Amino acid sequence: MTHADAMAAPSSLDHCPLMPNYGxxxxxxxxxxxxxxxxxxxxxxxxxxxxxxVQSLGHANPEVAEAITVQANKLVQVSNLWATEHAAPVAMTIDRHLGGGGQVFFCNSGAEANEFAFKLARKWAGHGRFGVVTTFGSFHGRTLAALAACGQPDKHEPFAPMPEGFSHVARDDADALAVALTDSTAAIHLEPVQGEGGVWPSSLAFMAAARALADERDLLFMVDEVQTGLCRTGEWFAYQHYDVQPDVVCLAKALGNGFPIAAVWAKREVAACLEAGDHGSTFGGNPLATAAARKVLEIMERDDIxxxxxxxxxxxxxxxxxxxxxxxxxxxxxxxxxxxxxxxxxxxxxxxxxxxxxxxxxxxxxxxxxxxxxxxxxxxxxxxxxxxxxxxxxxxxx
Ligand SMILES: Cc1ncc(COP(=O)(O)O)c(C=O)c1O
Structure with missing residues (x-):
């Protein structure tokens, strides 16, 4: 029985083939x-x-649909053992809008982008420094480390124990943030505007304090722009409403206008800690997803989104x-x-x-x-x- 059939016949919902995690x-x-x-x-x-x-350019955007169709008839996926046509141009455009001087890793979802940001922070900081501090109310995804990063303890409880290394402070409480940073902290990770938590913009003072504390304690200042990034808030990236420059930026949702693609940008000197084999994704940055993203970014620039x-x-x-x-x-x-x-x-x-x-x-x-x-x-x-x-x-x- 299909989901549609099951929905048409409520008495048969027990037979719906989809798991009940979405209600x-x-x-x-x-x-x-x-x-x-x-x-x-x-x-x-x-x-x-x-x-x-996600649908920042509207459902079934004809130009994005055309770009996907053309690429689907040409080359869909070849693994990351080889370079493909669109990944570097997309990375260059993302880098330009993030101020330049960075490098990009492609993956497939917001949670995956955050997972990689946490790994990057650990590798960059070196052994013994692995902690990530986020805010209560934040949302960073549903995989185990991303879930642990979420400042929503009720979401942790059914899946306890959480991976270690994540702690949370009240949003906009710079004093609490300073206290939460320890010798084992590698990064501060913030949503400039909490999305799933209820749409709560951070204060200017908190974002500035986070940047300053990261500089003082030699930590990474990372932002989760999975929801806020790519024009959504009236800037290319929400952190641009604040007078700060992050070291790492995670983005996803709008990048493919619905076609799954996510990315992590990091300053070149941060990304330099990576060696071949440190991280990867079979589907990440495939030609089809990057063809969609290339068209999305082109439209966003051309049409002043x-x-x-x-x-x-x-x-x-x-x-x-x-x-x-x-x-x-x-x-x-x-x-x-x-x-x-x-x-x-x-x-x-x-x-x-x-x-x-x-x-x-x-x-x-x-x-x-x-x-x-x-x-x-x-x-x-x-x-x-x-x-x-x-x-x-x-x-x-x-
Ligand atoms: C800020 C933020 N980070 C991460 C995620 C997780 O993204 P995904 O569902 O693509 O894993 C979301 C999803 O809503 C989000 O809003």
Whole structure:
């Protein structure tokens, strides 16, 4: 039985062939174009989740689809024993947007990018220095080390014990960060804006303190830009809102506009600690994924997607603040959350979907919005009218 069949016949859900780790999705999406998606009944939705900040250039972007199709007919994968056509140009573009002077490693997902960053920090720091300090509320992925790095103890508990070497401090608490750094620490690893934790931008002072402490104690200052990177926040990378330069940057989500590809950038002097054989990935940086990424980066530069993220964010933040039940709006560019006046986020997201709008209840009281950065002003208006109607008829439980 297929997932679709199982969903069409709820009494048969026991026979669904997919594991239950994602719960039981109630909508089966089959097609997309820009900010619109359609389900298997032909119902249209405006997608303000955007594949969780992945679909920055919109669903089924025709130029990215064409680049993938051409490359799929040419060369898909040959292992990393040989060089291929697009990896170096993609690495050069990433390096240019990160200030230059670095090198890039390609892999396939955000968690994998973070895993490699942790290995890189250990190799760079030398034996005896292996610790990584992150913030409470942070999210870095689901593999074991990435999970240990997440500052969300409830996610650790079912899989304990966690790999050693990870500790956490309160976001924006520079004093706690200073205390948490020990002789065995190799790196500080921060999301400039916590995404899965609820869309919480770091303060300017905290990011500056992290950089300064890393310099003082001879540690790496690493940023997890898996969600925030590549135009999402209205800069190419979110750390660029802060007056700091990281040593290592992890990126993923938007790089392939949905085609799996991730990357780790490091300053050349950091990457220099690696020797052949230290790390690898069978699929990492394959010709198909890098063809997609090359086209994505070309479009982002050509169409000023950074500028579009800013104007989209301004319009969206203004509209969200006016909604019924809205208490505050936070975030940057096209990565926003609206805090509501009660624990209604889940019910609102479910009712919004019924009305044809997809939004993400990131906490019991907040909705996260990460639409494609190409979303038009008319689509924002339509989405906010839908959400306004839903909120207008939702009551906060007593
Ligand atoms: C900041 C951050 N890091 C890492 C990850 C994990 O990425 P992936 O699901 O591709 O492993 C995510 C995913 O949401 C993320 O937001």
């Amino acid at each position: 039981a999705p109630s909508i089966l999406l089959v097609e997309g174009s820009g900010t619109e998606v359609w389900d298997n009944t032909g119902k249209r939705y405006l997608d303000f989740v955007g594949g969780l900040a 950074v500028g579009r993220a800013r104007s989209l964010g301004n319009q969206l933040a203004g509209a969200l603040a006016e909604l019924p039940h809205a208490e505050s709006v936070r975030g940057m560019g096209g990565m926003l959350a609206v805090e509501l006046d009660g624990p209604i986020a889940k019910a609102v997201a479910t009712r919004a979907a019924t009305s044809g709008l997809l939004v993400n209840p990131i906490t019991p009281t907040a909705l996260r919005l990460t639409p494609p950065l190409t979303t038009s002003a008319d689509e924002v208006e339509e989405a906010m009218a839908l959400l306004g109607d839903v909120l207008d008829t939702t009551e906060v439980p007593a």
